[in-house]
Amino acid sequence: MAAPPPAPHPDRKVVDGYGPGVFTIRGERHDGSLILLPDAILPWRPIDIAALVVSDFDALAAIAPERRPSILLIGMGARGQFLKPVVRTALRDLGMVADTMDTGAACRTYNVLLAEERRVAACLFAL
Numbered sequence: 001m002a003a004p005p006p007a008p009h010p011d012r013k014v015v016d017g018y019g020p021g022v023f024t025i026r027g028e029r030h031d032g033s034l035i036l037l038p039d040a041i042l043p044w045r046p047i048d049i050a051a052l053v054v055s056d057f058d059a060l061a062a063i064a065p066e067r068r069p070s071i072l073l074i075g076m077g078a079r080g081q082f083l084k085p086v087v088r089t090a091l092r093d094l095g096m097v098a099d100t101m102d103t104g105a106a107c108r109t110y111n112v113l114l115a116e117e118r119r120v121a122a123c124l125f126a127l
Contacts, residue, residue: 012038012114015107021126023107035059036122037069038114049077049125054090060121061094069121071113072096075106077125096121103127 013036017024022031025041035042046056052074060068072091074083080101083091091098101109106122113120 013041014114015111015122018103018107018124018127023124023126031126033126034124036110036124037063038120044123044125046125050081052083052087054087057087057091057094057123060091060096060123065095068095068119070095070097070119071121072098073106073110073113073120073122074098074100075103075122075124076100077103078127080105 013025015023015025015036016027022029023034023036024030025036030041033044033046035044042059044056044059046052057072060072063069083098083100088098099109103124103126106124110120110122
């Protein structure tokens, strides 16, 4: 039986729960889609989750390269979908490896990677 991951730093933004249209992060309710960083929560308003474009990730591109996450989890709603190759390439050019999955899996994976002190962020589309 594997040991549980270490607990994240107490100031980190950990996902406590999620449901239809809402996320609970460190006990605080957040409505709608969001970008979750270890130390910040930003609004995220993609126009079409099935057709994400490079500009949907401008907030991440604006982060200084030395602080930018190296792993980007993208919670695509109730089921995972693929990113357009041009978007995946643009994110890679910014130094981020993007992984798409359903939103629940993205929340759980984010928490594990955060506890492991990885440079992770999550763009979470509300269910």
